[in-house]
Amino acid sequence: YRCSQAKGTSVCATLQPPPVIRRKVSFADAFGLNLVSVKEFDNAEATEPEPSWSNGRNIVKAAEEIYLSCLFTVPSSTEELDQRLGEQMVELESIELLPGTTTLRGIVRVVNLCYNKTVFARLTLDRWSSYFDLLADYVPGSSDRKTDRFTFRYTVVPPFEKEGTRVEFCLRYETPMGTFWANNKGMNYVMFCHQKAQVKEGVTQTEEETSSYKSKRSCLKANR
Structure with missing residues (x-):
């Protein structure tokens, strides 16, 4: 409510509040439509292997395989081991x-x-x-009262x-009764760790090949 006075005359006017806009929300099922729309996608060109390149650097194609060659033999029987x-x-x-x-x-074995x-x-x-x-570790449960087993590990770098x-x-082998040695009859246990030949291939990827590959990549396509 507001009053104003002009040239000796008083004028009063009532201010109206702004209109309230009401919003109505309707769901799709009210009109006979589905609430959820499902689209299935398949992986296009999924069988196409992604190329590998390394700007001219060598790429190892085969996994490295390590093997042993020993210049000694271990006991081949229980009798030989006991001896x-x-x-x-x-x-x-x-x-x-x-x-x-x-x-x-x-x-x-000790x-x-x-x-x-x-x-x-x-x-x-x-x-x-x-x-x-x-230091070798005792193998739990390995004792037969007469002998025990121990194990050791070493990683060749x-x-x-x-x-x-x-x-x-x-x-x-150290005990309160004395120290004992095993050394392959004085020649020690000698072995060699070998690495099989690596199969390498020098691969150079040109910008044109890279661009061609990228143009082929369309990861997902919708089934219509």
């Missing part, structure tokens, strides 16, 4: 390269002389100019030498 254990109280039972890795795993015992593998990579000791990386070791 060696009787002579030196400790013997290498097996050695292997874990699949898909460059890690060596050795199994050592005569159960006493409860407290320690087994080491002494390794060298430079023909004994230097060496280091690896690439790159390998052309003729193979030489790994040489011997075994040391």
